[in-house]
Amino acid sequence: MYKIAGIDLGNDSIKLVLDGAQDALVIPNIVSTGYDRHILQEEDSPLKALDVVVYSPALSQNNKRWFVGTLATELEDSLELEETDNKALSDQSLIVALTALAYQGLVSQSYAGGGLSPMDEVEYVLGTGLPVRTFARFHEAFEKRLTGEHEVTFMSTPQLRGRRVKVRVTRTVCSIEGAAAVFNLATHDNLQVRDDEIYSGCIGVCEIGALTTDLPVIRRMGIDNHFSYGEQLGIATYLDSIIRDVEDVYGYSFPTRAKLVQRVKNRDFVIQRIGEGQASIQGIVDQYFSRAAQRIVELIRKRWKKCPDIQCYYVIGGGAAALKSYILEAAGTMRLRFVSESELQNVRGYLKVAKSRVTQASHAG
The missing domain is CATH 3.30.420.40 (ATPase, nucleotide binding domain)
Structure with missing residues (x-):
């Protein structure tokens, strides 16, 4: 069964919200090259120590180890996006996004079945977005990069150590930042008009x-x-x-x-x-x-x-x-x-846009 999700590849953080979930997952959009960590005390939450190896057909460097989000914010050699970066083409944004999708997939199965299956699988239909200036030229390339099969392996991450996740994105729907937020403000979760x-x-x-x-x-x-x-x-x-x-x-x-x-x-x-x-x-x-x-x-x-x-x-x-x-x-x-919740308006809008497309497709089918 696929999950419908909205994902906002923000330049400062990646935000992810699942259909039916109240809370959004927010991960700082920061990475640094990973290595075997010297761990004196294990972190109390997987999100504090996202340590992953990522494979994706869209990445220029594959099967490389990365520290992602909070773990990378403390490090001198961490990478944050700069003004010259285009999030539609950015490897860094894709690494953080796939980590978020893999993590959310495991959490919504509540860490179950760890030792039994060699690989967990999660399937998504995604709603996402791009800025006004990049949308027209890059939305198709962006949708293509996210759609497909990717793989994330958690390394020293507490509670998830050694888990491999196949992240399958069957469809990506890209809208314009800001416009999605207005759609969110105007509609209820069931997509009926609210305002x-x-x-x-x-x-x-x-x-x-x-x-x-x-x-x-x-x-x-x-x-x-x-x-x-x-x-x-x-x-x-x-x-x-x-x-x-x-x-x-x-x-x-x-x-x-x-x-x-x-x-x-x-x-x-x-x-x-x-x-x-x-x-x-x-x-x-x-x-x-x-x-x-x-x-x-x-x-x-x-x-x-x-x-x-x-x-x-x-x-x-x-x-x-x-x-x-x-x-x-x-x-x-x-x-x-x-x-209120200003920074989550877009991602909630992306989720609703994806939901409305899925509904349209099922009616058409």
Whole structure:
């Protein structure tokens, strides 16, 4: 039996949600080359130590060992995506995505049958998405890369050590980031209309990611080709500047953006300086986030002027959660809408798009 899932290959994290499940699986989109670990005490959760060997026809390097997600965030040689990376073609994003699909497949079988079968198998129909600017040129290639048979072997991962998983993706449906989020906001889980204003209206979206900001315009649940737009600008540029400044001023270095993002989410701005007590980095964060918010608000204002039919603007994505207070301040009287669980709106939308395609296909068949 296949599972229907939505997967968002975000530049900062990969998010996965299964049909019928409430919680999303979130894994930082970070990898580093794996090796035999010297383990003093086993981690208390498999997600803290994703150590895998991955095979896929779409990868340029196969059967290589990788530390994925949280395990990689601590390492100096870890890799985070850069602005020049295209997630539709990125090996790194595919490695993290396949690890997530394999892990979720095992967890939903609740680790059962470990010693008996030489290989576990999970089958998926996937909904996913790409930014406005890459969608037209790359969505077919992206669907092709994900579809097919892949294999993930867990190495030193606690509770999953030695498990081999065949991940079979029978179909991939790719939509546009931001547009999927609007579909999620407009519909119930059974795909019935929940909010007619969104479903039938002309809605502007500003979806702030790590490396891109997408501004699709959605009319009656269809993408407006003329006014939809994307910028190669995300929150990562500002995070990198904060990391650099903190290092220059305080000599404290964050190994990865993910570590800084964790701090910002928890509003924990106090760092420990070696032998010199504590310092607050809030001033540096405020400075860069205010600049980011100013830029975002300008983009929205320009778009809204160009397309005055837009009834309301939703600001979503991981960047929206981090920048919300700064954006509201910069927006002044311009009314913008924010939603809870901002960074999960797209992935929940991708799941619904996949579900609606499966339903259509079964009716057609």
